[in-house]
Amino acid sequence: MTLSTQPYKGARDFYPEDKRLQKYLFASLRKSVEKYGYEEYDAPILESLDLYLAKTGEEIVNEQTYTFTDRGGRQVAIRPEMTPTVSRMVAARRQELAYPLRWYSIPNLWRYERPQRGRLREHWQLNVDIFGIESEQAELEIISVANQVFKDLGAKPDMYQIKLNSRQLMDAIFTDYLGLDDAEAHSVAKLVDRMHKLEHAAFVAQLDAAISPSKRESGLTEKILAILAAKKLTDLPQEVQQHASSRLLQTVLDDLVAAGIGNAVFDISVMRGFDYYTGIVFEIFDTHPDNNRSMMGGGRYDGLVGLFGVEPVPTVGFGLGDATLANFVELHHLLPKLPTETAAYVAVLDGADVPTASKIIREFRDEGVNLAVGRYGRKLQEHFKAAEKKGIEQLIILGQKELDDNQLVLKNLATGQEERHGMTRIASLLQDHRRA
């Protein structure tokens, strides 16, 4: 039995070129959310299993969470999402924190399931939450932050679409307007979530199955279909439009447009899987036909902090996965060239005095110039190849001649241009080059 070199199923190795992409994406995400005053936090990857049992949405705990018993007999889970953790942290210090809190994190999360495109067992997810604002100011800001994230990655508005709905509005439609009981409402909600994936006939058939025969005979199926055909809030029946949640959603949509976010729309099929959402929910979809999926989702969850036996704190937040985001930026060709951190490669030629060369190299580093040194005693052409393969554009040649007159050769491997200067001059050239 030979040892496998493959990473664990559903998890990725990050070779330097992969890590470079991840670092670029995360740096962009951090920059975007920090523009709005969000601060980064973090927490352990392990949590007590109780934390996930306490909230609703059972499947994720039973089937999709990595769990184990530790040596002290405690039931432990590897975090499958960040929301319970951040709620726990807020609850623990609820009285001393300065609201509104603006927090973000980029945790790695684990779920036990069959890997597929854009969905792995280990992934990283940007989590952005605002705590302590009851009004729609919170929704407006959080969606603006999400939009900023895409804008800063170079995305144009037609590359993605922000879809909004409201849990309260759907509850009002299901219960008050349609008269569904709880079980029917739950089934119909799950169906609506998938309505764009199903053939129309299949959807209607499943809809029929989800409601009681008597209601079906009184034409309820048609009534539901009429509601679901709504493309705008104003397509809904008057009595539904008068509901407070409908007016609130319209306000948020109008405010987003006023804020210059024109690709935000009402979409009745946006339900969100978790039951802890209490108000407006939203998702961002990639409009590219090869990646037409939800990249980010979120909403208002006012009840979660209160699960810890303290006063509830109104919260709006979202999560954005790294795998789907990477698909997005690649499909839309948004990636810039990602250069190495190393400013120059140093070729110490055969016959050059190594202690003297080393002293010069140390001086470069003291100036903050990142240098990788090639193996001593190699031929110059091998240094060229090594530097090029590593993606390092500049080569510093240190032969005995250069050491004697302290005029070093700096060669740009892309253009072939060469210049001779003292160490200080070359250091500043390299620093300018990196800033450009």
Added chain:
RNA sequence: GCGGAUGUAGCUCAGUUGGUUAGAGCGUCUGUUUGUGGCACAGAAGGCCGUGGGUUCAAGCCCCAUCAUUCGCCCCA
């Protein structure tokens, strides 16, 4: 958990109706003399043909199982 596809060199893949020493391109390494690369030329290394069993005189090829990868379903942070 369910279904489809695919496993041959480091990578991308060829391998005829089963037939003897297993192929290409790219990459890697060496050299074309010792301080100027990317090209070219010459050469080399590198394969239990995913694994186990079966059929056959003979299996990379056919059959079964198994593992892995991948796409989708379920579900979705």
